[in-house]
Amino acid sequence: MTNKFQPLLVTGIHRSGTTWIGKMLAVTGGLTYANEPLSVIHRQGVLGAEVRHWYPYVTEENETPYLPAFQDLIKLRYGLFREIGTLRSRHDFMRMGRDFFLFTSGRLRGERVLLKDPFASFSMPWFADRLNCQVVVSIRHPGGFVSSLKRLNWPFQLEDLLAQPLLMRDFLEQDRTDLESAAADDVIGRASLLWKVLYRTVHQTLQRNPRLISVRHEDLSRDPVQGFKGLYQKLGYDFTPEVEHVILNTSSSENPTKLAKNKTHSVKLDSRANLDNWKKILTPEEVTRIRKITDGVSQLFYSDNEW
DSSP: OOOTTOOEEEEESTTSSHHHHHHHHHTTSSEEEEEOTTSTTOOTTTOOSOOOSSSOOOOTTSOTTTHHHHHHHHTTOOOHHHHHTTOOSHHHHHHHHHHHHHHHHHHHTTOEEEEEOGGGGGGHHHHHHHSOOEEEEEEOOHHHHHHHHHHHTOOOOTHHHHTOHHHIIIIIGGGHHHHHHOOTTOHHHHHHHHHHHHHHHHHHHHHHOTTSEEEEHHHHHHSHHHHHHHHHHHHTOOOOHHHHHHHHHHHOTTSOSSOOTTOTTOOOOOHHHHTTHHHHHSOHHHHHHHHHHTTTTGGGTOOGGGO
8 A cells, every 4th residue: 555655766767758657647646756866967956965877876885875865855855055056047046946846835735756767777676675665667678768869869878887886796797898898989789788787687676676666668658548547556546537638648649759859858749659669760780789789688578579
């Protein structure tokens, strides 16, 4: 049964629909949305801790700077004075005002926090055990993920994984050679390797922590209403007609079939048409390469006929 004060974490690899999932879960009400506190460029008012690497691995061994900061965040305590010290533009000021209002009003209403953060994927057990979070992790097909990074030309900094000794020790030492030898400008190779090591770790984590919830982005996209209805039931949330209406509106066939590059975080998309966009973006040679790199892990989530 859901604790009315229990925070919720929505995570998964970036570009895996975590924003859509988080926004659709927030429709139920009683949740204050906090966007990517573990991002390297997060706002200090939201989380009063320095984040040095993308996909930081937080455990009890290194939690000292994170635990009090997240405890404040879960209580919706906004760090107004910390944020003031970072202001550089009118846009920063307006964002501070928005976040301060959301946190303050959410706290006064007794709302729980919804942490939408793909960069928390490696740290899911810590969020569940130390912060008592419900956890939802989004799985996205490697072709869909890699094609998204190719289209946006977003090569991932694998060096951020290598720079974390605890993460390497616990999960990624076997990948050290591949991580170190990845070419800096190889978007396809780097994205495929990130997918492999992240979702291998996610699978191991899910096996050890059955209370964590996983959902495939493709299943939600193919049948949003039934997909989210099932997710709502697992979380103990009320799936109301209002919730269904919002979900239908964001996934309608009247929406764009793919997002413009300047609207990468929009949630209004023709979800069914978007399913196979990656097959148009990637060349057959690139698909073959992605399958080879992710081999052994992709089969844990996707069958051969889903390629």
